[in-house]
Every structure is written in structure tokens, then in C-alpha cells.
Amino acid sequence: MQARIYKRPKNAMQSGKALVDQWILEFVPAEAKKADPLMGWAGSGDTQQQVQLKFPTEEAAQAYADNYGISAKVHSVPPKRLKIQAYADNFR
Template identity: 60%
Template sequence: MPIARIFQLPKNAMQSGRARTKDWTLDFEPAEAKKPDPLTGWAGSGDTRDQIRLNFPTAEAAIDYCERQGWDYTVIPAPEKVLKLQAYADNFR
């Protein structure tokens, strides 16, 4: 039975805006370990659920979807946002 992970993506360090940081994402834990391909050396596996990623507006919507499908799930809470307040002049101390 697939185990789904429900979480919020953090803001990327290369992002200036907050696009898609409020959405909740559902993906699956890997069913098998990745192994190197003997010809190319690239890592891969036969688990196709690794390619699935679903977005939901709320965590409750993602949980309802998992329960309707009969999947086990874990909800990973969003990390606390810590603001580092400093003055521009502090850069020159």
C-alpha cells in the first residue's frame, strides 16, 4: 500500500516572491531503492510513483484525497518562518 507524504514546499533561495509556497504537495515515499544503471550510470528504479506529485490548496484537501483513495499518509508540518530583521547599515560593520 502506498504511503503518501503531505507537505508545503519552502520558498526557494532563488525566489524573490512567494508563489506556490501556500500550496500543499502530495508525493509518495519510494517503494524501492534507486540503483545505478549499468550502461549509463544514472540512478533509477522501477517505482513509477516517484514521478507523481499532486498539489492541493489546503492540507485538509490532500488528506481527504488520500482517505478517498485508501492510502496511508503522513503530514509534515510547515517549518516556522523566522525573520532576520536587520538594518542595511549592519552590512558595513
């Protein structure tokens, strides 16, 4: 069983920082999704794609994965780069 651990990204429609301090453990899909011939919906028999575990820290998520024998890959968070500029810079 493989999984990935990452920090929840900020939503594009979100200006605040609610829920961005959570770490998520998601399982890697075991099989590809295929279209249902009757309805056209995409689906698969892999139910682990529906599981999403939330943890307060990266260490807690990694400890859970180690405890249950899940090989997890941690995706690090890129550093935030703020572009500091004044309103007057728009008129230069």
C-alpha cells in the same frame, strides 16, 4: 501505499512568494534506485515516485489520501523567524 504531505518550500533563487501556498502529496519510494550498468543512470521500477499531486490546502490533500486509502504523513511547516534589523546595525 505511503505518502507524505508537505507545503511547497520557497526556492533558494526565489525572492517572491509565488506557488508557496500549495500543498504537495508525494509517494514514498517503494524500492531503492540502482545504477544502470550500461549508461550509469540511476533508476528504479517504481513509477509512483514520479507522481506529485498539488492541492490548495492541507485538508484537501489529507481528504484525497483518506478517500483513496493512502496512509499519508503530514510534515508541518516550521514557523518563520524574521531577523529584523536596520541598515545602521551593520556599522555598530
